[in-house]
Amino acid sequence: MRTSLNEIKLIDGRIFNTNPPEEALLFDAMLLINPELGQGLKWQQKAHSIIKQYSRRRLKAEIEAVHQQLFQKPEHSTFRRRILSLFQKK
């Protein structure tokens, strides 16, 4: 892997705390003398935050599609009636 990709791998190791102890120490030392590495860490943390948001959106869309199936398709009408009856005003 090229150097920049190895750096991304190392930063991931730092973020998820999976770097071996020697590498973790070396990384922290490099952070002190290399401001660009610190910037890389900052942007990669933001990238992980965005990936999580993206993934949750996708997962929520999948769950909503299942909901629509259950509450629209005829084969699930028994289930649908059972649920909706809970919310009927008496």
Place this chain on the structure above:
Amino acid sequence: MAQQNTFGYTAADREQAFLTLYKQAFPAVAKYVSKLGGSFDDAKDIFQDALVIYYERSAVNALELKLDEKAYIFGIAKNLWAKKFRENVFLESVENCEMNFAHEEDTQPSAGKLMHYLETAGQKCMEMLKAFYYDNLPVKTVAELFGFSGERSATVQKYKCMEKVRETIKQRSLTYEDFLE
């Protein structure tokens, strides 16, 4: 570290798993919410958020959660309901930090623009990064799902995608000055 197949590996597997969970666990949650005066939409929102939390927990540690899925999801939903309506209910078993997830998105207008860009121009990379980091799938499985010749190629592509997304965020943040600051 990788997911133990609780939800399977593909969208079709997840669809089946969510159908089963919906049928098993939603009636109890709906009954509970209804009893406390909530609407069908309240029950739906609470239950769907509970499923997301359950999915994320099982992606991290599948074995712990195989004991009783229905009871576990019901517990999360109860806590979400308590939080949503600020009832004086003791929050148990699920950490508070997990409860805040539903509202941490879209807090920055420019983050929405960036997300839209990534969802369109960078979707393939985002899907792969989701598989690695969110679904926590094994490298071998990701390689198969995304058509790579082997685990090494998939791993290299993962870091290339991370590099691309990282650079995009950096560039866009300079354009949208208020992004994530």
